[in-house]
Amino acid sequence: MTAHTERVTAGSVGLDRLTEIVSIDRGSPVPLYAQVAKCLERAIEEGRLPPGTRLDNEIRIAAELAVSRPTIRRALEHLVSKGLIVRRRGIGTRVVQRRVRRPLELTSLFDDLAASGQRPTTAVLALDVHPAEPPVAQVLGLAEGVEVFGIVRLRSAFDQPLARMTNYLPASLPGLSDMLTREALTRHGLYQVLAAGGIHLHAANQSIGARRATAGESRLLNEPMGGALLTMQRVAFDDHGRAVEYGTHVYAATRYTFELTLLSP
Amino acid sequence: MTAHTERVTAGSVGLDRLTEIVSIDRGSPVPLYAQVAKCLERAIEEGRLPPGTRLDNEIRIAAELAVSRPTIRRALEHLVSKGLIVRRRGIGTRVVQRRVRRPLELTSLFDDLAASGQRPTTAVLALDVHPAEPPVAQVLGLAEGVEVFGIVRLRSAFDQPLARMTNYLPASLPGLSDMLTREALTRHGLYQVLAAGGIHLHAANQSIGARRATAGESRLLNEPMGGALLTMQRVAFDDHGRAVEYGTHVYAATRYTFELTLLSP
């Protein structure tokens, strides 16, 4: 039932090319649904499945790729959640007309800049261990006076300062002092460094606001005196729900904005 | 195999109370997995399943509730994606220690304020139809000069002005002139009004920045002269990927911040 005798689905574009677009390796450790989703995702992003393209129905896709329907469904659900396709009962599945930028994820400024082709640089302004002051202890859920790592960095892109980033992490996290070196922090983003050390963040609450720059901030960020700053505070948690990082950052508002994509509930 | 003879799972708290927490109505039009997820979600939020609670394994939950394992899995996956529980192979499922505030969703300022108990009010400062100016036409994907609805609103909470919101919508959207009345916009949020008229938003790109207030903005928002403003621009799309709304808003930074929750990729 390879269904090649079926009429090409009307609408925009039919899909016998499916097998050209999606390749499956049953020996791979990566799950089938992930392989399917990844292939379709790439095809959509590269324009091989242009906006408005109608996809075959689930049954046919499953048959052509020789996997089960639930597996295909899982792949397609993933694409829906990323906003790449739209499905409607009785209608079918289409590639969305206008692509959302990206799903909102827990990433770092460094990664974002690097991904968008800018070459971010980092200067470590301070790096020490000290007793947590009350507000820091509180957001991290620590007793007052417990030791924390304090990090202050200046992040730049294209030789222009972009943000001053201040982070606190409980010193009790295992292996932290080996990870958090000036060298590592200069070369990589904080989250990269933590991930390399086996600390994986699970979720974060963040708060974005604005205020006027102090004189020192204006100088540091090369912004006009008293200009507007974007501020962001973030508390990140690991899998167990423990707070592992608190960051309070200021961004040069003339050169930086937060871009995000929201999907309907 | 109702498994009541099983030992209560060690760790934090066992669950024979499951049937007290989750009630299922097979006659309801709402899917089983959604019913299960909803019940567990409420139990977690109300503290009846406190942080750290260990849940029974999938097989046992399925047996106790008399549904299939995939159905239970689907419910639990939903809770994972909302950051309420954590699952690990070989370990089990636990309620997360620290709850994330809320998943990031496509909502309106009005809904957010109403949900958090503040009583938002709206003043409609302008409401008209006019030819789209070039920048507006471009972000909405319209030809220059095509007619658009223009809306300017002042949103307040507790009698304090909070934001000036400017929105543009293509006049070609069906039924728009019946929906967008001063009365409706005074009483409800824009997205509520659109939803009531059958226009459902699917995704949005938004950009958050900061700048200093103009003299007029300072007066309108009751902020200090030249103070910092939070700015947000948003383009929202419907299911077909057509841009249906463009908004450009300014917020009083001393009284408003964006709160959001990020989950790891």
Next chain:
DNA sequence: TAGTGGTCTAGACCACCGA
């Protein structure tokens, strides 16, 4: 009416974890 996606089931095998 024919075709679509949405839901649900009952089972199977595997990879990972801790004791």
Next chain:
DNA sequence: CGGTGGTCTAGACCACTAA
């Protein structure tokens, strides 16, 4: 080793949409 979640299958029935 036993227990856990992760993956995959092969079916079934239903609700919705368009012609």
